Amino acid sequence: MDFEVRKVRKAQGAKKLHREREEYFRLMQLGYSNKEACRVVGINLRTGREWRNGRTSPHRTVAPALAPRTPRSTASRYLREDERIHIADRLREKATVRAIAAELGRSPSTVSREIRRNRTIGTRGQWYYRPHAAQARADARRPRPKPGKIGQNPELRDFIQEHLTRRWSPEQICHALRRQFPDRPEMHVTHETVYQALYVQGRGELRRELAKALRTGRARRRPHRQSGKRQPRAVRDMVMISERPAEAADRAVPGHWEGDLIVGTENKSAIGTLVERTTRYVMLVHLPIDHTAPNTRDALAETVRTLPANLRRSLTWDQGSEMAAHRAFTIATDVPVYFCDPASPWQRGTNENTNGLLRQYFPKGTDLSVHSREDLNAVAAELNSRPRKTLGWETPAERLSKLLAA
Template sequence: MAYFGLVEAGAGTREAARQVGINYRTAKRWRAEAAHAAAAPVALVEVASRFLSLDERNLIADRVRQAGTSLRMIAAELGRPVSTISRELARNQQPDGTYHPHAAHGMATARRPRPKVGKLVADPVLRAIVQDGLDVRWSPQQITRRLRRDHPDRPEWHVTCETIYQALYVQAKGGLRREVAGWLRTGRIQRRPHVRSDQRRPRMATPMVMISDRPPEVADRAVPGHWEGDLIMGAHNRTAIATLVERHTRYVMLLHLPEGYTPTLVRDALITKIQTLPEQLRRSLTWDQGSEMHLHGQFTAATNMPVYFCDPHAPWQRGSNENTNGLLRQYFPKGTDLSVHTAEHLDTVAAELNDRPRMTLDWDSPAERMTQLLNTTHQQQCCNDR
């Protein structure tokens, strides 16, 4: 703080006050507050960095007296959110509206000790009102809303639903009869965690579009450009190869993942491979709900290719891909390290599969069907150009 810096440098109280631009009596009060704080016993308690320190409050006091200094500028200088500075000035200023750093630090320190006595424990009248509401099966929300409406002039009675729930379920909070917890609409006498171990947590960064919302044209395989994808796993699930199968032609592409199959690596590999295709072959991708597709939204944004997700435990919804993965085990047996295969080897394996005649294609090969498709598309584009 500038004032105390001048005093420490040898300036008198009156001279330091004049240079800083404050009243002499204000300077004397600051020195008295500082002396009182220095004389008080200091508790050796480490204060978390999220709380403002005395030095930070001294700087705030300096800046608020400087004309043209905004709260945003103070926050930027301290590296704090603007809301922290605004809240500090609102909570810890003096009754006359002035802000004194040592007094503010003392007020904040006095409010910090935990645990505090709960509102329902400290106020028997409020506790009785809440208890009466619970006795007639009112929900905590109904009780809190009526307290605010019926007693607008009693802000100390404006409790939250969480206050009531903690008084019921947390023994340390106390205050309400324990048996009332069983009268809540849930009927529970113990609190259930918001996140349960038996709940499957969302695996995706953005909401999934399920296969039930996939366009009908994908299901009948009449329109090319719709793909199915999955991973085949190596030993101990440590390595993987991503597989893509085009539903109309059964054409196969393999993705090299030598460094792992994290969502970022799978996203990048998919984008690179899909962008090698002509636009008419980039219509959609169907995948299972594996966590490797966590960033499917970013893949869609980069390729303009929507991703549809299968239902859990429904591999038949990607029948072409599942069949292809079975064929690939001839080349990549289970329990082996898949990272040893190069990208060139994967391309060779994919070419062999694409050259195999298929009964479902009337004994054409996927490569022949893909060539026919691309030739037809090219001829149509030439006619349109004419």
């Protein structure tokens, strides 16, 4: 221990015992009793009690307590004092961490972390858990804002700034710190600490211009949408793919289609794609103006109405806003529309494969509005006359002709 009891034991007079008081309250925070702390610091028990509780006269407080009393925790996300008392009691009974966590309705990691953070280490290396001292430590750590670790350590700050300048990512820097300084925990930070030092204004821990060295180049964090703040879907009254007839899933009966849009540069132009699940027959939908919901509905209805009635059984689409008018489309064509689950393109695997083939004719990043209806028909005819392995090397046009003849 660095603290040494003063050699001169006479009265100090007007001189304040600053070092003794600081050491006394540090020991109290560590869980020492008043008697133990007074013995270590070298003061009288009565002096320790006066420092802790304040010395009062009949009319006014002469010496207020130097240790501020922090309010007890009441939020459910934090351990309360009664829970810490329960932990201490059960630890004395040699209960396991998992048993204690189950009794409190907490995660075992919460209880384990609480014991590790707030336990008291004795002079001989043994540890014991004091609930009231643990509560005081937890309350003392909670106030915000706190000085950042990077701003308090110039060596750490210079290391991070140097490697950010070399365009290292924060995660790479953090792992390099642990490898280069394995025995110095003051040099260990997480990548989130580095990001906060860059993004949080007012800290001044890292130079703001270093944010340009990040791969994103952003000087502020991009917020992630929370589930409770998501915008309502543009497509209402959807019928999900789970309600689609079983005959569509096994491809036994023709007439079930999958559809989507392939979009051009800056999403300003698009072409509608329809592929029949059984025969892989392709039809392309001309969208010369835009791909808003009304225009997409009208163009799809015009294309589907050219099919015979026995080839108009269902249409499967993703949850794109271009199908917001799906109910009007169903009324106009008598074709029900089923929607895939979010982020599940494999539920329209045939259409996704067909879109990949179409990119040979309509590359990404090009203007698709320059293609006329005749151009689209020519591309569809070429695809439908191409032999397909999945059809036994028949073409989609041949397979469709056989089914219609049967």
